[in-house]
Amino acid sequence: MNDLSIDQLRTLVTIAETRSFTQAAQQLFRSQPALSLQSNLTETEGRVHVGVLEEVALGPLVELLTTFKRFCAKVEVELEVATSWQLSQKIKKNKVGLAVANLIYAETETIPLWQETYNWTYNPDYDF
Secondary structure (H helix, E strand, O other), X not given: OOEOOHHHHHHHHHHHHHXXXXXXXXXXXXXXXXXXXXXXXXXXXXXXXXXXXXXXXXXHHHHHHHHHHHHOOOEEEEEEEOOHHHHHXXXXXXXXXXXXXXXXXXXXXXXXXXXXXOOOOOOOOOOO
């Protein structure tokens, strides 16, 4: 089983996110036939090692990976949960191929995925 190239991975993730070959092709500025030929998406065998933050692994990543596996059943995804600092070090040392993190400490390339909203949470009965 071969490791996927970043271009193949970007293509597969875009298809999983959009749930559509047509929309993925538009986002990647490729024709749909070129997209299919470039990656042989449903037949691609490979492995990708993904590092994630715990809050991502327990939340939005679940739906994304479920859709991804529906389109790319032959791609083995290995997940590793770590802190942002640990993930950036693993990317730098080629220990993981891709990481979903909110802070980047090493010189790496990044692609924005989504924006999160953070809220102050409190107990109204707490005596300040």
